[in-house]
Amino acid sequence: MAETNGHTSRPKVLIPEKVSPDGLRLLQETLDVDEKKGLTPDQLVEIIGDYEALIVRSETKVNAALLTAGKKLRVVARAGVGVDNIDLETATKLGVIVVNSPQGNINAAAEHTIALLMAVARNIGSASVSIKGGKWERSKLVGVEVKGKTLSILGLGKVGLTVARAAGGLGMNLMAFDPYANPSLAASANVELVSSMDELLEQADFLTVHTPMIASTKGVIGASELSKMKKTARILNVARGGIVDEQALLSAIEAGTIAGAGLDVFTSEPPQPGDTASKLIEHPAVVATPHLGASTVEAQENVSIDVCTQVISILSGQLPRSAVNAPIILPEEYRTLQPFVILLEKMGSLYTQHFGQSNSTQRLRTTFELTYEGTLASTSNTKPLFASLVKGLVAPVTSTDTMNINIVNAELIAKERGILISEYKSRDKLEQEGYSASVTLKARLDPRSPSTSRRGNPMEGAQPGQRAKKIEDQIITGFVVNNQPYISRLGRFSCQFVPTGTLLICRNYDEPGKIGVVGGRLGKAGVNIRFMSVAPIEQSSNNGNGGGLEVDWQEVRENEALMILGVDRPVDEEVRKGLIEEEGVVEASVVLL
Ligand SMILES: NC(=O)c1ccc[n+]([C@@H]2O[C@H](COP(=O)([O-])OP(=O)(O)OC[C@H]3O[C@@H](n4cnc5c(N)ncnc54)[C@H](O)[C@@H]3O)[C@@H](O)[C@H]2O)c1
Numbered sequence: 001m002a003e004t005n006g007h008t009s010r011p012k013v014l015i016p017e018k019v020s021p022d023g024l025r026l027l028q029e030t031l032d033v034d035e036k037k038g039l040t041p042d043q044l045v046e047i048i049g050d051y052e053a054l055i056v057r058s059e060t061k062v063n064a065a066l067l068t069a070g071k072k073l074r075v076v077a078r079a080g081v082g083v084d085n086i087d088l089e090t091a092t093k094l095g096v097i098v099v100n101s102p103q104g105n106i107n108a109a110a111e112h113t114i115a116l117l118m119a120v121a122r123n124i125g126s127a128s129v130s131i132k133g134g135k136w137e138r139s140k141l142v143g144v145e146v147k148g149k150t151l152s153i154l155g156l157g158k159v160g161l162t163v164a165r166a167a168g169g170l171g172m173n174l175m176a177f178d179p180y181a182n183p184s185l186a187a188s189a190n191v192e193l194v195s196s197m198d199e200l201l202e203q204a205d206f207l208t209v210h211t212p213m214i215a216s217t218k219g220v221i222g223a224s225e226l227s228k229m230k231k232t233a234r235i236l237n238v239a240r241g242g243i244v245d246e247q248a249l250l251s252a253i254e255a256g257t258i259a260g261a262g263l264d265v266f267t268s269e270p271p272q273p274g275d276t277a278s279k280l281i282e283h284p285a286v287v288a289t290p291h292l293g294a295s296t297v298e299a300q301e302n303v304s305i306d307v308c309t310q311v312i313s314i315l316s317g318q319l320p321r322s323a324v325n326a327p328i329i330l331p332e333e334y335r336t337l338q339p340f341v342i343l344l345e346k347m348g349s350l351y352t353q354h355f356g357q358s359n360s361t362q363r364l365r366t367t368f369e370l371t372y373e374g375t376l377a378s379t380s381n382t383k384p385l386f387a388s389l390v391k392g393l394v395a396p397v398t399s400t401d402t403m404n405i406n407i408v409n410a411e412l413i414a415k416e417r418g419i420l421i422s423e424y425k426s427r428d429k430l431e432q433e434g435y436s437a438s439v440t441l442k443a444r445l446d447p448r449s450p451s452t453s454r455r456g457n458p459m460e461g462a463q464p465g466q467r468a469k470k471i472e473d474q475i476i477t478g479f480v481v482n483n484q485p486y487i488s489r490l491g492r493f494s495c496q497f498v499p500t501g502t503l504l505i506c507r508n509y510d511e512p513g514k515i516g517v518v519g520g521r522l523g524k525a526g527v528n529i530r531f532m533s534v535a536p537i538e539q540s541s542n543n544g545n546g547g548g549l550e551v552d553w554q555e556v557r558e559n560e561a562l563m564i565l566g567v568d569r570p571v572d573e574e575v576r577k578g579l580i581e582e583e584g585v586v587e588a589s590v591v592l593l
């Protein structure tokens with residue numbers, strides 16, 4: 001929730017197209033939903049600045065101008081599959097997540113393809129117009145059967161395969177050209193994968209295209225390709241206008257070298273009177289529909305619920321299911337990673353607030369080693385964890401752009417802020433620890449960092465022949481049990497606490513009476529203690545610096561402990577400083593997690 005003039009406002013979602021109400025009802029529980037149809041591009045640019053989310057179908061052009069004007073925009077959701085109306089490159093640069101619904105309308109598109117296949121084969125379009133005109137033209141409208149005919153499929157992805165299965169049921173022979181197709185899926189649908197387009201074209205009685213519209217597929221079926229096909233062949237396009245060159249198709253149909261076409265999509269939608277698409281639509285050998293492939297009640301319900309759920313996830317800081325400009329997160333992976341996503345953000349924030357207190361400059365200039373341990377080491381997609389860490393590290397020292405740090409732009413933002421994170425994996429088993437996965441963050445301050453040079457690098461300070469001071473580790477380890485994140489190591493100290501709320505962290509001499517001193521001071525200041533945990537020095541860090549870091553300014557003493565107190569309100573700076581003046585309290589930091 002955003003704060004404006006003391007009032008809490010709900011994030012706003014703009015929907016400039018017809019999207020099924022099933023998903024919108026879900027949005028309305030926590031978000032302000034504005035359905036505004038018929039806006040011009042300029043009107044959209046004018047108002048987009050007020051919105052955190054935009055939900056579109058294929059009609060809205062989500063271009064650089066619109067994305068740039070969307071200062072608060074965090075997600076663009078496409079209630080459907082094709083994202084060719086969205087400028088993905090600009091969205092990625094701006095950290096705007098683009099999600100779609102890759103599964104929701106596949107069946108609808110495939111059934112529509114079959115509908116056009118049958119309509120073209122049996123002249124359904126012309127016959128309907130004829131009979132509605134009072135005619136009874138039986139001999140003129142003789143069709144062809146599809147059974148035993150060859151259906152050539154260009155692009156054997158989700159829709160292509162579904163079409164293949166249905167067409168197989170109609171007794172058609174199936175072949176496909178798709179350099180990236182899965183051969184075992186093709187075989188399971190009885191589709192022969194051919195290695196050249198020419199073979200696909202020469203054999204086709206019907207050619208159906210199911211590729212995305214990308215540079216390599218624009219006009220891929222042109223005059224030369226059509227000329228290789230049988231005169232009796234018919235073309236189907238329920239994918240995207242322009243994959244089949246419209247002028248070449250019109251010329252071939254007019255010349256009688258192609259028998260007909262079933263078209264759902266056009267280069268410009270809606271087609272303008274007199275343009276090539278309109279001439280195609282008017283032709284009696286063409287059956288045309290106004291981009292209806294996904295327009296079924298069922299598909300619209302599916303895509304609406306799918307993308308609205310993802311919008312809610314993103315706006316509440318969770319991971320989307322199918323982000324187009326971010327790594328795919330499988331549902332199983334999502335469930336495993338989510339608690340660690342929260343943990344990493346807490347660890348990053350704890351690092352900056354606890355260790356980086358004197359580092360209030362916006363440039364952190366720090367090199368980190370991030371190690372995924374135990375079962376977490378087998379995670380192949382660590383991007384959400386990485387992004388979460390960056391968000392946590394940066395959030396306490398910035399006010400503007402943390403909301404937009406996500407899997408899309410985390411690497412870029414880290415780089416811009418001089419944060420270098422190297423990721424490692426350690427498969428050592430952790431059973432004896434009572435959990436199966438953990439993650440460790442170790443920092444190595446850049447000696448050129450303003451904070452290091454201000455305080456002085458203790459290693460640099462040592463005179464020749466003098467031993468340098470033993471130094472503090474800047475290291476944090478966390479783990480998750482029952483979806484609850486915990487911190488198990490902070491600096492040299494072994495601890496166990498839940499990283500949430502306001503925490504007062506005191507480093508003190510490990511001597512009797514210190515708890516009473518700190519408790520007494522807080523009590524006088526009216527601060528209640530919710531929980532307290534005393535952390536001794538981690539065994540492994542007693543000799544040397546425990547594999548930790550070499551650059552820090554804190555002098556290390558052996559007889560110290562860490563006191564972590566969960567408190568019910570922020571601790572004043574005066575109270576914090578007062579604690580350090582107490583005998584035996586070396587350091588005190590207040591962190592808000
Ligand atoms: N008309 C509609 O309402 C409607 C509805 C849904 C989908 N669509 C469109 O249908 C198309 C297919 O959607 P999908 O979900 O099956 O996509 P998909 O990504 O699952 O499948 C696309 C397939 O095309 C293949 N391909 C890519 N380039 C190729 C090339 N040059 N030659 C041959 N094959 C190539 C890919 O390998 C992939 O297998 C998309 O264009 C989508 O926008 C339209």
Ligand SMILES: O=C(O)[C@H](O)COP(=O)(O)O
Binds near residue numbers: 083
């Ligand atoms: O890409 C898609 O999902 C289809 O083309 C459907 O587009 P639509 O949502 O505008 O009907």
